[in-house]
Amino acid sequence: MPYKVDARGLSCPQPVVLAKKAVEQTQEKVIEVLVDNAAARENVSRFARSAGCQVEVLPAADDEYVIKIIREPGATK
Amino acid sequence: MNQKKVVLVTGAVVGALSVLLMKAGNPANMGICVACFIRDIAGALGMHRAEIVQYIRPEVPGFILGSFMAAVVGGEFKARGGSSPLLRFILGFFVMLGALVFLGCPLRMVLRLAGGDLNALVGLAGFTAGIWVGLQFLKGGFSLGKSSKVAVANGYVLPVVSVVLLILLVTAPPFIFFSQKGPGSMHAPWLMALAAGIVVGVLAQRSRLCMAGGIRDLFLIRDPHRFRGFVMIFVVALVFNMAFGSFKLGFAEQPVAHSDGLWNFLSMMLVGFGSVLLGGCPLRQCILAGEGDADAAVSFLGMLTGTAFAHNFSIAASPNGVTPNGKFAVILGLVVVTVIGYLSMPRSVALKTKEEAQHAL
Numbered sequence: 001m002p003y004k005v006d007a008r009g010l011s012c013p014q015p016v017v018l019a020k021k022a023v024e025q026t027q028e029k030v031i032e033v034l035v036d037n038a039a040a041r042e043n044v045s046r047f048a049r050s051a052g053c054q055v056e057v058l059p060a061a062d063d064e065y066v067i068k069i070i071r072e073p074g075a076t077k
Numbered sequence: 078m079n080q081k082k083v084v085l086v087t088g089a090v091v092g093a094l095s096v097l098l099m100k101a102g103n104p105a106n107m108g109i110c111v112a113c114f115i116r117d118i119a120g121a122l123g124m125h126r127a128e129i130v131q132y133i134r135p136e137v138p139g140f141i142l143g144s145f146m147a148a149v150v151g152g153e154f155k156a157r158g159g160s161s162p163l164l165r166f167i168l169g170f171f172v173m174l175g176a177l178v179f180l181g182c183p184l185r186m187v188l189r190l191a192g193g194d195l196n197a198l199v200g201l202a203g204f205t206a207g208i209w210v211g212l213q214f215l216k217g218g219f220s221l222g223k224s225s226k227v228a229v230a231n232g233y234v235l236p237v238v239s240v241v242l243l244i245l246l247v248t249a250p251p252f253i254f255f256s257q258k259g260p261g262s263m264h265a266p267w268l269m270a271l272a273a274g275i276v277v278g279v280l281a282q283r284s285r286l287c288m289a290g291g292i293r294d295l296f297l298i299r300d301p302h303r304f305r306g307f308v309m310i311f312v313v314a315l316v317f318n319m320a321f322g323s324f325k326l327g328f329a330e331q332p333v334a335h336s337d338g339l340w341n342f343l344s345m346m347l348v349g350f351g352s353v354l355l356g357g358c359p360l361r362q363c364i365l366a367g368e369g370d371a372d373a374a375v376s377f378l379g380m381l382t383g384t385a386f387a388h389n390f391s392i393a394a395s396p397n398g399v400t401p402n403g404k405f406a407v408i409l410g411l412v413v414v415t416v417i418g419y420l421s422m423p424r425s426v427a428l429k430t431k432e433e434a435q436h437a438l
Contacts, residue, residue, distance in 0.1 A: 009223030011356030047298040
């Protein structure tokens with residue numbers, strides 16, 4: 001089960017803060033961040049890449065996006 | 078065009094247009110200043126009676142309408158709201174008091190720097206410190222709460238207000254105040270200013286350009302993406318200023334500036350701190366408001382009110398220096414923003430276990 005973060009409706013940069021916390025404080029290999037605007041989608045994706053993770057963006061219903069952050073072995077925390 | 082190019086192009090265009098607007102009539106080192114321009118609009122509407130700073134600056138409605146158009150075309154227009162509007166009003170209010178004690182929003186701070194005004198370097202240090210402080214609150218779980226979808230009419234309010242402002246500018250009815258002298262009387266031709274505002278609004282919407290966000294992301298995720306836009310504004314405005322001979326290095330006698338270092342630092346610290354808690358600098362609030370964000374629109378109204386208070390109560394600084402009321406307002410602002418930050422944090426911030434974390438979210 002991926003670790004899920006619901007960051008819908010939050011102002012910039014709270015989605016990034018939550019995603020960062022999830023990456024730093026959990027051991028899950030896959031973290032899914034749910035966002036509801038393009039700016040948050042870009043910010044979270046950019047954070048995840050800069051943290052050395054793989055990123056997949058999946059469109060969800062109603063202008064929402066699931067950002068799948070896939071931790072790679074040896075990724076910087 | 079990828080996001081990196083968009084942000085670089087946006088920075089370059091903002092830097093170039095700022096100097097060109099100045100050459101076309103806007104005040105020195107004030108090609109674009111969101112704080113000063115909102116203040117001028119407040120004056121034009123009679124919300125304050127400082128006679129030298131009253132004019133409906135078409136750039137500001139331009140930012141909002143440019144963002145509105147870009148968001149509609151890009152499918153990103155969405156009416157949303159309900160995330161602590163009253164607190165956002167107060168944060169916007171104090172961000173403007175800080176900006177008018179420094180004499181410029183974060184964007185004008187960069188433009189002042191590009192004009193050789195070293196006081197802006199002190200302001201930048203304060204701005205950066207304020208962003209760092211705000212970030213500690215965010216890391217501790219600060220949140221103004223989630224926004225949700227609201228009736229679409231909410232999203233149209235500020236774009237419609239922008240159109241009304243433009244109509245008032247062009248028709249110039251007798252109840253609108255227009256400065257006869259001082260910075261308010263200095264302006265580029267309105268069509269040029271409006272066009273520049275719209276271009277900046279479109280690009281800033283696409284690129285998410287944010288003066289506070291650029292520095293914040295450097296601290297938070299060590300990512301220079303947005304900061305590149307910030308640097309680009311500086312570099313291009315610097316080159317243009319040098320080409321036009323409007324670069325003058327130093328602290329003393331800089332246009333529409335004072336050289337009180339302590340208060341330049343503290344006032345911009347307030348702006349940085351408040352902007353981070355708001356989720357963006359004053360320009361970004363205008364852009365978000367154009368995208369349908371009713372909370373950002375309330376921040377805008379807080380900013381408009383703040384600029385009026387700044388001049389009604391002798392808070393705004395002038396080239397002669399900072400007033401006692403201005404100093405008091407900056408300290409009060411830092412206290413109020415700190416209290417808002419503290420009270421908007423969860424009582425327990427540590428994510429102890431996965432279950433607790435999931436529950437908290």
